[in-house]
Amino acid sequence: AQTVTQSQPEMSVQEAETVTLSCTYDTSENNYYLFWYKQPPSRQMILVIRQEAYKQQNATENRFSVNFQKAAKSFSLKISDSQLGDTAMYFCAAQMIKAAGNKLTFGGGTRVLVKP
Amino acid sequence: ETGVTQSPTHLIKTRGQQVTLRCSSQSGHNTVSWYQQALGQGPQFIFQYYREEENGRGNFPPRFSGLQFPNYSSELNVNALELDDSALYLCASSLGSGGTNEQFFGPGTRLTVL
Secondary structure, rough: EEEEEEEEEEEEEEOOOEEOOOEEEEEOOOOEEEEEEEEEOOEEEEOOOEOOOOOOOOOOOEEEEEEEOOOOOEEEEEEEOOOHHHOOEEEEEEEEOOOOOOOOEEEEEEEEEEEE | OOOOEOOEEEEEEOOOOOOOEEEEEOOOOOOEEEEEOOOOOOEEEEEEEEEEEEEOOOOOOOOOEEEEOOOOOOEEOOOOOOOOHEEEEEEEEEEOOOOOOOEEOOOOOOEEEE
């Protein structure tokens, strides 16, 4: 079974500054995807960024980037130039490629508050 | 392209009752997964339906059941509601059930059990 852990319940950051969210996971599989999802107060789960485990290069999407350390089973998210609209819950999740069904295993979430 | 939709938005039930939640998958998607998100926690996988068959189940009791219809829309049924069933129920659809397929989430149904 896979587990995903987010150790930071809440983070606050000043507008335009950078914040890094931590995530660790545990799996015996070698092929998997890792995700960061954003869930604003509207509740809609929005995909922020995706990383394939077989790729060594860290994924980036505009102001969002990850630091993927496969050996350490660590997958952190960096939000640069934070904006007020980034205020939300952020969830780290893992999806195994070989498993029947593409279920996601989520961490407990980190609340990010961007202050003006 | 229509995204994933869920109904109703909010629902209030009393303990012991039964509830049905509905999900319409994104156009072209044949796989629907259901997740339960308790307040302040991450979503937990309930089960998945692929081409009208259950295709994986999480650690939820049999009173949580589902259906998928020929148009790939889906229902989640919960019998004998308990207070702990109060949660946000999320539906996600994908192009297939394989592990490379990205899931797209609906806005959720907030269920309150009194």
